[in-house]
Amino acid sequence: MKTQILIAAIFFSGLTFAQEKKSDTLKTKSIEGVTLTKQVFKKQSDRFVYDVAASPVTKGNTTFDILKQTPLLSSTDDKTLKIAGKNNALIYINGRKSNMDADSLVQFLKNTPAENIQKIEVITVPGSEFQVESSDGIINIVLKKKMSDGLSGNMRMSNSQNKFNGSNASFSANYRKDKLGISANLSGGENIQGQSYVLRNGNDLSSNESVGDINDPNKNLGGYLNIDYQLNDNSNLALSWNTWANKSYNSTVDLFNTTRSYDKKNDDYVMNYTRSRNKEDARSYNNSVNLNYELKTDSLGSKLNINAAYLNYKRFQFTDNRTILSDVYGNDIRLGRQTFQDLPQIINNFSGTVDYNKKFKNDFTVSVGGNYNKTKTNNDTKNNTLDYAYDKFGNLQGITNTPTPNHFVYNENIYGVYLTLEKKFNDKFSGKVGARYEITNSVGTSDNAATPDLQRIERKYNNLLPYVSFNYAINDKNNISYAFSSRMRRPSFWEINPVRNILTEDNYTQNNPFVKASSTYNQELTYMFNSSYFLILNHSLYKDVITQVPLQRDILKKRLDEMGNPVLDENNQPIMDPHKQLRYIRTNFGDKQEMSAMLGIQKTFFKQYLTANFNIGLQHNINNGSLSVDPTSGDVFPTYENKIRSTSIVIQTNNTIRLDKKKTWFLGVNYFYVDKQQIELGMLKDLMSLDLSLKKNWNDWTFAVNVSDVFRTNVVEIEDYQDNGNYNYVKNDQFRRGVTVSITYNFGNQKVKKVRDIEGASDAIKSRTR
Template sequence: MKKLIISLALLTGFAAIAQEKPKADSTKTQDIKEVVLTKQVFQKKADRFIYDVAASPVAKGNTAFGLLKETPLVSTTDDKTLRIAGKSNAIIYIDGRVTQMDAESLVIFLKNTPAENIQRIEVITMPGSEYKVESSDGIINIILKKKATNGLNGNMRMNNSQSYYNSSSAGLSLNYRKDKLGINSNFNISENIEEQYYLLRNGNSQATNQSEGRVTDPNKNIGGYLNIDYQFNDKNSLALTYNSRANRSYNSTVNLFNANTDLINNFTDYTWTRSKEDARSYNNSLNLNYELKTDSLGSKLNLNAAGLVYRRFQSSNNFTIASDENGNDYGKILKISQEQPQLIDNFSATADYIQKFKKDLTISVGGNFNNTKTDNDTKYKSFHYITNLEENEPNHFLYDENIFGAYLTVEKLFSPKFSGKVGTRYELTKSEGKSDNAQDINLRNIKRDYDKFLPYISMNYAINEQNNLSYAFSSRMKRPSFWELNPIKNILTEFNYIQNNPFVKASSVYSQELTYMYKSSYFLILSHRLVKDQITQVPLQGVIDGKNQLRYIRTNFGDNQQMNAMLGMQKSFFKGYLTSNFNIGVQRNINNGSLNQDPLTGEMFPVYENHKKSTSLLVQTNNNIQLDKNKTWFMGVNYFYMDKQQMELGELANLMSLDLSLKKIWNNWTFSLNMEDVLDTYTILIQDNQENGNYNYVDQNPYKGGFDFSIVYNFGNQKVKKVRNIDSADKEIKSRTK
């Protein structure tokens, strides 16, 4: 059930011009030397944008997450996920190494990290070959300030939010350094209830469906991490990192009132869908890192070994209840019970070596290995109260995947103005999925072996002190998440559900980007992105026994192209009292896909096709206003607008939100009040009309508006040097567990 709800919610970010949680690898490649004539808050280097927040007033009293939302090219639409100009999921790195946390833990970590600890933020829109393929949507690398003295410091944060329901969270972070030993830890807890309203309509000339109601999802979370880093000498370092997170979502409910109309016989059948779901998940990972510096130029060897254990246990009961047009209950008709456990075990290893030469030449080489095993022993049982008929459809799906990867990159500074970088990555994937009790013989053994070379090239030309021009081409690959491969149904109503698909294959992503920057404040980005065999969900509709059936099929759905032209500015005015980040752009979407068969059951449906194009305007601005001379009062005014646009599921109506904030800094305390979607304009509307007469309409209100109040207290020796963050070997696997 939740997979359908979540999938629809994520549609909001398909074309955000500057919006989204996640992973990269900056230590595997070093920035080649470039001429920086004057210190600028925002500037363009060879393969990344640099935002020097230590020199920006926006960092005062902010959190790392709040600062990222106000970073040029970066924003968020849901206060959970971060996006880079027109791309879906950004990968988060700290000091060039990926964090050890899953997506939700990472958000809490960023919301509990003071922005004053950050030196600069690097936005890499086109990752090179040294970055694993999952980073196709861009990388955000957070560089922390380096402080020298020993001691202990920490940060405590308390937060309370009021939207549809009240939610709260608290966190504690501690940093300790004594000579060669560094220890870094975090502990956080949170509790919230997510409420969403839905109006779903679909049908054709023979039959129609309408479902209206609410989804309520309570969550309790507890998590944390521990990093221990020991530097034996100037050349050798060893680090151990442990991350843990637990989530409990009990009594998650769906209450939908359904009207199913048979237009041929002019009869409407009214029912209620009421379901209850209990779920809990555990995510634990351990990473061991060894680093050896081989010379004084910065050459080094980096080795990682990691283990990941993920467990999710989910059970649900879905009832269809007879009703009349006034919503009166007349007894249960159907009960669908499901148990959907997901067990994931992963072992990963990486090796990376960087060789730097005196003549401004850097060569990087490395490889990785991943083995992942998933075990999904699903139970599905339906009981018809009228006929007393009981049906069982169990499915025990096992999946074993091995990934081998290797890369080579070469960077060269040809002159003080011109630099270039070329590279390639080779990926080999061997996987086998099988259902030992599947009714369909085609599901009993699904083997897939494929490999791919992924070239990369970038060039940067500093025309003069005020003008910079760069170009990059990148080829990547996107593998399906593990849950997408598990061939189960996620029920919303009796006639409306999502169907996962073990036959989904990896999609290919080809991107190119031309960037011009003027005075380190104004920029123009022209980009093109082609996704072949795009992974998405497609609504198949058909009339069976007078009832319109709607199945959201997870599949590869043809090709998708995005073309963007974006103008941006990051600049301070009135002696720093106003800092403004403004982006305006045009995005062109071209979809090209069709489907008429359920890949699991083989059933044929009227063809669903999307060969439509759209051109959309996108606007986003973040403004930070200093209200007093002592720099203790600040006000934030943030706004984004996304024009209607065509996606795989249909036309997404325009989205808009205005957010306001007020902040007070008092000694080591920071008090913040944030007001989101103050105009109550953020609602998701999707509509599609097919030539064959089928139509589909989704109205979703996530209740984004509300108030958020937080108190932060910094204590201890603020000069503590941060622990060395380690690049986990299992980073690309974690992003596929959700």
């Protein structure tokens, strides 16, 4: 509550700037009118460029809203951004990678105004100079550059109603005076992320079903401070600080579980019922600081960039997982098992980068640089499992305590160098070739390892990652380009921390310290016509894919009567029945190929009353993975295989309709459809969503209403059937249908020049935190 009051006070304090802005109203409107004609989507060298400029389409929206409507970009979960034919996309600002971890970045984009965006660049196959992993592409947000001194800012408040209500607010300010520039942002909010689950797994002899809800309250507060000082005409010094905090207390899981096992003696099924009631308290903090020095070495644009950064990430998580014996109607009988987990994670990283970009008069550019990352993660996990025993009258007889602590420390050092050569041969043809060489040394140690193999895990590997691309402008209307890139993906730090995250007593995820880096080989052919129509052909080969694999097996458990007491046989011994245990193991899972063909258009119609962005394509997946042993324990399971091919259709369209001549009313109609496709966990059923929005611009104010997932069709369903008779089914509804109402206000001198956004030296590490 204190956070909301603070941000609201800051928001309304901005009203004092309203009078300062009235004199500039007509001037601002005329600029917007001119810029609107420049909204084109075009291919430039190694990237696609979407020029959103000062369009009223961006006014009042968040940066995340605009990114979702950019050609080739999409988001099916409203959390991650994807580029067509790629996995997740990395966010860059003015050519520099964003200085936040993955979770913080999403909240930051949803609380950052889009008014200051000049254009959005989509780099589907990044060059060797970029520190990216796997098949990740890059989204580079280029901000407007304004020339005069002064103060400007933006304030936004929004309220969303999905299953629960949530609110967000943000305050941004930019100040420039002579050689000094300062930018700052404060944003925060609170919501409850609600989900419902249906989980089924097993075979004809034994099976599990869990049905229920997960509710996750979140409070967020964070922001940044950038200070940029021009030392002289050729050099700049900049200091940036990013911070984000999340508090998620009283997250709850409430699942009703039904287990079925076959009794050969009586030729019938035995049913048991339990409830999983879990409670979690978690909080995380992310702080990073970066010092940057930039030196221009000649008049052609050659420059030297030096960065030094420090990152500190902390997450504290405490869970109370309870298995409660129940009857067929879900009524509680008594507590059967309780597991307490204390799961802290602390990450410290020091990073440094040096980049030199040398330009020559004959349109030839040489880029060379290097990076160093030193990271230590500390995971001091504590687990205590309590098993409760009762007599036949239901009286507690005793409690068995099984502690399983594990202190896992991971140290990693990465050394990298790159060389890129770029040449513009003439007005039509340009090319780029480069390579990155990386050395990775890591050691993971465990004080209380379950097996000797887990006590010390040492990795050393070197990788040479080549890159080549060319771009040929056939004429003014036709352009063709090709790119090839080799990349690797290191496991995220949480993936290698050998802990279990319990959902139910027999269903949990298992992280894996033996996960090794995977490799990816990407190639892409692009044809563009008239800066409006495009065709993209893409092929990606993944080696040693890092993913989650569902392994299930039968384990013997005591048969219980309706009162939760063990059922005894004629020899007065407990009767043991088979029960299905399901582990989602994080591991390397074979190879995979993805091929896609995307046809699209980005164009305005009817004298710019309609701006349409439409993509349609085919994606073909070839999976080749097999696993039968839990690599963390050596437990043997029936083999899980995924050697299935699938072809699916993908459709996305984003449309903005101007409703009046004055360009103050806008209607948005956005839709996506993803056909069913085979993924690592099984067959993902089709997804779709229709989103509508209505926006009104009034002087420096913007009022907007957004309705997402109108028909509530964006619900995840995955099903898998194995040749050995095992099946697995997951249905996850995150209640994405909802209404968001927002108010945005711009104040101050809108000509303020933006502070330079600097790539932090630790940015390559941040994406591997939570």
